[in-house]
Amino acid sequence: MGSVMDPLGIFFAITGTKGNKLLFRYPFENTESRKTRGINPYSLIVTEDVQNNRSNSPDSSADSKRSSRSSSLVEDVGAPSGTQRLRSLTDKTLEHIFAYNIKPALYNQKFEVKIDDILFVGHPMQVPANGNRQSWRANSGDKSTADSSQPPLTPTSNAPPSTRDTNSSTNSANVSQSGTSMFHVVFALRAEDITAFIVESYHRLSLKLALAVSHEEERCQYLAVNVKSLNGSAEFAENISANALVKTSPYSMALEKNPLAILLQRVYDDLVRDGTTSVRVNDWVQVNFCLLPRIHRNLDLSEAALTEHVMKMRPYHGLLLLDEQDVTNDLPIDSSSTLVRFIRIVSPLSNFQQLAMEAGVTLKQIFSMAGHLIYWAKARLIFPVCETNVYALSSDASTKVLSDTVDEFARRFSDLSLLEILSDFSMPQPMRDMISPFSENIDTGKLTQIVIWCLRKELLMQLHTFVYLVPQDVQDLHYLQNESLNWLSLPYAIRDTINAIPAAAAITEDGQPSELVFFMKIIPYLRGRTHLEEMMFNLNVKRSQLTTVLDKFREVLVTTVYEDPNIQNFHKTL
Amino acid sequence: MPHWQYGKASDRCAHDAISPIGSILYSEFHNQFGPMITYEVPDKRFTNTGLFEQIASYIIPKPELMARQVTITSGNFRVVGYPIQIENNERKKYERNSFMFNLCFVFNIDAEVRPYEPVIKKLGDYLRTVEVETAFLSNEASKATLPVLMTKMLTDLNGLGRCSVEINLSNTLFLKVVPPDRGAGPVVHDYDVPVLLSDSSHGGLVGDLTTRQVVPLIDGVKNVHQISEEVDADPDLVKSCIQNLMFYAIVRVVPAFNTANVHRVTPGLQQFVCDPLLQQECIRTVARDSNDLPSLRDLMMLFGDMQIGVTVKSLLSRHSNIASKIDERKLCDFGVIHGFIRRVYKYPLYTRYNQATAKSATAIRMFNGTFHTDEIQQKLDLTVKDLDERIEQDQLICVCWK
Numbered sequence: 001m002g003s004v005m006d007p008l009g010i011f012f013a014i015t016g017t018k019g020n021k022l023l024f025r026y027p028f029e030n031t032e033s034r035k036t037r038g039i040n041p042y043s044l045i046v047t048e049d050v051q052n053n054r055s056n057s058p059d060s061s062a063d064s065k066r067s068s069r070s071s072s073l074v075e076d077v078g079a080p081s082g083t084q085r086l087r088s089l090t091d092k093t094l095e096h097i098f099a100y101n102i103k104p105a106l107y108n109q110k111f112e113v114k115i116d117d118i119l120f121v122g123h124p125m126q127v128p129a130n131g132n133r134q135s136w137r138a139n140s141g142d143k144s145t146a147d148s149s150q151p152p153l154t155p156t157s158n159a160p161p162s163t164r165d166t167n168s169s170t171n172s173a174n175v176s177q178s179g180t181s182m183f184h185v186v187f188a189l190r191a192e193d194i195t196a197f198i199v200e201s202y203h204r205l206s207l208k209l210a211l212a213v214s215h216e217e218e219r220c221q222y223l224a225v226n227v228k229s230l231n232g233s234a235e236f237a238e239n240i241s242a243n244a245l246v247k248t249s250p251y252s253m254a255l256e257k258n259p260l261a262i263l264l265q266r267v268y269d270d271l272v273r274d275g276t277t278s279v280r281v282n283d284w285v286q287v288n289f290c291l292l293p294r295i296h297r298n299l300d301l302s303e304a305a306l307t308e309h310v311m312k313m314r315p316y317h318g319l320l321l322l323d324e325q326d327v328t329n330d331l332p333i334d335s336s337s338t339l340v341r342f343i344r345i346v347s348p349l350s351n352f353q354q355l356a357m358e359a360g361v362t363l364k365q366i367f368s369m370a371g372h373l374i375y376w377a378k379a380r381l382i383f384p385v386c387e388t389n390v391y392a393l394s395s396d397a398s399t400k401v402l403s404d405t406v407d408e409f410a411r412r413f414s415d416l417s418l419l420e421i422l423s424d425f426s427m428p429q430p431m432r433d434m435i436s437p438f439s440e441n442i443d444t445g446k447l448t449q450i451v452i453w454c455l456r457k458e459l460l461m462q463l464h465t466f467v468y469l470v471p472q473d474v475q476d477l478h479y480l481q482n483e484s485l486n487w488l489s490l491p492y493a494i495r496d497t498i499n500a501i502p503a504a505a506a507i508t509e510d511g512q513p514s515e516l517v518f519f520m521k522i523i524p525y526l527r528g529r530t531h532l533e534e535m536m537f538n539l540n541v542k543r544s545q546l547t548t549v550l551d552k553f554r555e556v557l558v559t560t561v562y563e564d565p566n567i568q569n570f571h572k573t574l
Numbered sequence: 575m576p577h578w579q580y581g582k583a584s585d586r587c588a589h590d591a592i593s594p595i596g597s598i599l600y601s602e603f604h605n606q607f608g609p610m611i612t613y614e615v616p617d618k619r620f621t622n623t624g625l626f627e628q629i630a631s632y633i634i635p636k637p638e639l640m641a642r643q644v645t646i647t648s649g650n651f652r653v654v655g656y657p658i659q660i661e662n663n664e665r666k667k668y669e670r671n672s673f674m675f676n677l678c679f680v681f682n683i684d685a686e687v688r689p690y691e692p693v694i695k696k697l698g699d700y701l702r703t704v705e706v707e708t709a710f711l712s713n714e715a716s717k718a719t720l721p722v723l724m725t726k727m728l729t730d731l732n733g734l735g736r737c738s739v740e741i742n743l744s745n746t747l748f749l750k751v752v753p754p755d756r757g758a759g760p761v762v763h764d765y766d767v768p769v770l771l772s773d774s775s776h777g778g779l780v781g782d783l784t785t786r787q788v789v790p791l792i793d794g795v796k797n798v799h800q801i802s803e804e805v806d807a808d809p810d811l812v813k814s815c816i817q818n819l820m821f822y823a824i825v826r827v828v829p830a831f832n833t834a835n836v837h838r839v840t841p842g843l844q845q846f847v848c849d850p851l852l853q854q855e856c857i858r859t860v861a862r863d864s865n866d867l868p869s870l871r872d873l874m875m876l877f878g879d880m881q882i883g884v885t886v887k888s889l890l891s892r893h894s895n896i897a898s899k900i901d902e903r904k905l906c907d908f909g910v911i912h913g914f915i916r917r918v919y920k921y922p923l924y925t926r927y928n929q930a931t932a933k934s935a936t937a938i939r940m941f942n943g944t945f946h947t948d949e950i951q952q953k954l955d956l957t958v959k960d961l962d963e964r965i966e967q968d969q970l971i972c973v974c975w976k
Contacts, residue, residue: 089638106648240847393975399921426975468847468874565844
C-alpha cells in the first residue's frame with residue numbers, strides 16, 4: 001500500500017573535476033520520450049497518461065519490471081502522481097539542484113529544497129580528504145566565492161604531512177581519475193502532507209548512507225570505483241542511443257552491474273514496501289533505518305511521542321508481538337542473545353515482572369528490550385490478557401462483512417465467524433463472562449487465542465475502571481489536579497463527608513477503623529488517572545478487597561470505564 | 575427556535591499557530607553584480623549573515639526553476655520565494671535581455687511556511703504583471719517605494735494575517751494567510767446535525783448565498799440533509815458550506831439526538847475535571863432551570879455511566895433524581911463537542927452477505943458493516959423503530975457497536 005510518507009525517488013549526484021552529474025536516479029523512465037517543460041517557464045505541465053506511456057516503452061532491461069512495479073505503487077496515491085511530479089524537472093535541472101547549485105560552504109550539512117510540491121532532502125558529503133585533496137582544490141579554484149569560506153573538514157595545503165597523506169599520494173592517481181569532491185544522496189518527498197519529523201528522518205538516512213559511503217571510500221575507494229562505473233554506464237548508454245532508435249536509460253544499465261545503484265534501488269524499494277531498510281554498503285558497513293511514522297501508521301508521530309509512550313511501561317504491563325512468525329529472523333546476526341531469549345519467552349499472558357523472573361534478567365533490561373521492540377513496531381504494549389479483562393470493539397475496527405480479515409479469521413479458527421465474535425465483544429464484559437453465551441465449541445483457551453488475534457489486528461481495545469473522588473456537595477474539583485493527593489491534602493469539607501460515611505466509622509475488633517485506613521491509602525489513586533489494575537499492583541491487594549472498599553464508599557465516588565489513555569492514544573491509525 | 579450555543583468560538587483568524595515572518599527580501603539579478611539583495615525589511619538580519627552568497631542560485635535560479643515555488647532551508651533560515659524572469663517585451667528592453675527578481679519571505683528554520691506559499695506566489699505574479707505593464711520594478715523611482723510596501727506587508731501579515739498593498743493608484747493587492755489544514759477539513763455526512771458554537775461570531779462573516787440561507791436553519795436538530803432540502807440546495811453544496819463554517823469554528827457537527835442513542839465516556843473526561851470554567855459552562859448549558867442547577871457530582875455520574883449498551887433513556891431512568899434537572903440533548907451534545915464522550919454507533923451485519931445481497935433492493939444491502947443505523951435511516955428514510963424491528967426479526971443479522 002502506498003503512503004504519503006513514501007519517497008518519490010532516490011538520487012545520487014556528484015560534483016567533481018568533470019563537472020556535476022546526476023549519476024543515478026530511481027525510479028526512472030526507460031525512454032526519454034517525455035515532454036519537458038521547455039523554455040517558457042509559464043507553460044502548463046503536460047499531463048500524460050503515465051501507464052500507457054510506460055506500456056509502450058520496450059521492456060528491454062531485466063529491471064524494467066522492478067522499476068515499473070515500484071513506480072506504480074507510488075502512483076496509487078492521489079494526483080498528481082509521484083512520477084508525474086518529478087517529470088516536471090529534467091535530469092539536467094535536478095543536476096543543478098543537487099550538485100551545481102551547492103556551494104562548498106553548504107557541504108556536510110543538511111540540504112533541504114522544496115520546488116513546488118516536491119521536497120528534496122539530502123546531505124551533500126565532501127569526499128574524504130585523504131584521497132583527492134588535489135582534485136578538490138582544482139575544483140574550488142574556478143568558483144570565485146568558495147575559497148574564502150572553506151568547509152571545516154578541508155585540510156589546508158600547509159597542513160603537516162601525516163603518514164596517512166603519504167599513503168594517499170600513492171593511490172591518488174587512481175582517485176583523481178574520478179575527481180569527485182562531493183557526493184550527494186537525495187530523497188524526493190511529497191511536500192504537502194509530511195511533517196518536519198519525516199523530513200528529518202530522511203535526512204538522517206541520507207546522512208547514514210553518506211557516512212557509510214564515505215567510510216568505504218576511505219577504506220577501499222568504494223566511491224571512486226562506483227563513480228567510474230556509473231560514468232561508464234552513462235557513456236555506454238549514450239553511445240547505444242546515438243546508434244539505435246530506441247533510447248536506453250543509463251540508469252537501467254547501471255542497475256545491471258553497479259553495486260551502488262543496486263544498493264540505492266534496494267533502499268528505495270524497501271522504504272516503499274515496508275518503511276524500513278537494512279542494507280550493507282559495500283557488503284561491509286551496515287545501515288539500518290526505519291521511518292517511525294510509517295511503521296507505526298501514525299503520520300503525526302514524533303520520536304518524542306514514541307519515547308514518552310515507551311517511558312510509560314510499568315511492571316504490570318505486558319508485550320504483544322505483532323507478528324505471529326518468529327521475530328528473531330528479522331534480527332541482525334550480531335544481536336544480543338538476551339534479546340533472542342526474551343523474544344522466545346514473551347507471551348501476551350504474562351507481565352514484565354513475570355518475564356523478568358523467567359528470563360533471569362533485571363526488570364530494567366526487560367524494559368529496554370521491550371522498548372526496542374516497540375520502537376521497531378515489532379511489538380505493542382498491552383495489559384496482559386487475563387480473565388478479568390474487559391474488551392470492547394475499537395472505534396477504528398473494521399466491521400466490513402466482506403474483508404480479508406474475516407476470511408483470515410475463518411481460516412485460523414475454522415468453526416467460528418469473526419462477525420459473531422465482534423458482535424459478542426460489542427457489549428463490554430469481563431472475558432470470563434463471555435464463554436457461556438458461546439456454543440460448546442469454545443473454551444477459555446480458544447477465547448484467549450481469539451482475543452490475542454483480535455488485539456494484533458487492532459479490532460479490540462481494553463477498557464479499564466477508573467475512579468474519581470467527587471462528593472455530592474463539592475463545588476470545584478481543583479483537589480483532583482493535585483499530583484500528590486492524599487488524605488491530608490484533601491479539603492476539610494470532603495474529609496468530613498467521608499468521615500460521615502457509616503463504613504468509615506466501622507471499627508474492627510482491635511479498635512482500628514480499618515476500612516477508613518484502607519480507603520485513605522487509595523485516595524492518591526482516586527483522580528481518574530489510575531485504573532483498578534494499577535491500584536491493585538501498587539497497593540498489592542486483591543481485586544475483591546479493592547472493589548469491596550470502593551463499594552462501601554461509593555457515595556463519594558464516581559466510577560467509570562474507559563480505555564487506558566497511556567496505551568490507547570498511541571495507536572491512532574491513519 | 576433559539577440559537578443556543580456552546581461556549582466561545584476560538585478565533586482561528588488570529589493565527590497563533592502560524593509562524594511569523596522574520597524578514598522580507600527583494601532580490602534581483604543585477605546587470606553587473608549578478609544576484610543581490612536589493613532590499614531587506616525590517617533590518618538586514620539575513621543580508622548580514624552572508625548566507626545569500628551560498629544559496630543565491632536557488633533564489634535567482636536557472637530558467638527552468640522560474641515561476642516555481644522554491645523554498646531553501648539553510649543555516650538558521652528558511653527562505654521561501656517565487657522567482658520570476660521577464661523577457662524583453664514591446665514596452666521594455668532589458669540590458670541582459672531579461673529581468674529576474676524574487677520577493678522572498680525569510681523565516682526561522684523550524685517555521686511552518688505552507689500557509690504563506692499562496693501569498694508569495696500571488697505577490698510574485700502580481701509584481702510580474704505590474705512590471706510588464708508599468709515597469710514598476712525596473713524604474714528606480716518606483717522601485718524605491720518597495721521597502722515601504724514590504725514593511726507594511728511584514729507588519730500586517732504578522733499582526734493580522736492579512737494585508738492590502740497599494741502598489742500604485744490603480745493597483746491594490748490583497749493578501750491573506752490561510753492556515754494549512756483547510757484542505758483536509760473534517761468530513762460532514764448527510765446525517766450529521768450542525769450546531770452553532772457561538773452566536774456572535776458569524777455576524778461578521780459575510781458568507782455566500784448558501785451560507786446565508788443555511789445559518790438561520792441551524793438549530794441543533796435538523797441534519798444536513800434536511801437543511802439542504804429546506805433551502806432547496808444540493809446536499810454537497812450545503813456540506814461544503816458547513817465544512818467552511820466548521821473551519822472558522824462557528825459550527826460543529828454532532829450526531830442526531832435520539833433517546834435510543836448510546837454514548838461512551840472517553841479519557842477526555844479528564845479535561846472536564848481539570849477545567850473549572852468548562853464545568854461552570856456545562857452546568858449552565860445543560861440545566862433545565864437556572865434555579866435548580868445540577869451538581870458536579872451529578873454531571874460526573876451521568877458522563878461516567880455513559881457506557882456501551884446504555885442508551886440515553888436507560889441512563890436517565892437509572893438516575894431519575896438527576897434527570898429532571900438536565901436537558902439530556904444538551905448534555906450529550908456538550909459532551910460530544912468537548913470530547914468527554916463519543917457516540918457509539920450501531921452497525922448491523924448480515925452474516926450471509928454476498929455479492930447478490932449487495933444488489934438487493936431492501937435495507938439488507940446496507941448491512942455490510944460500513945453503514946451504521948443513523949446513516950441507513952437517513953438514506954432509506956426509515957424510523958428508528960422500523961429499522962430496529964427489521965434487525966431484530968432476522969437471526970442472521972448480528973449487531974456491532976463501535
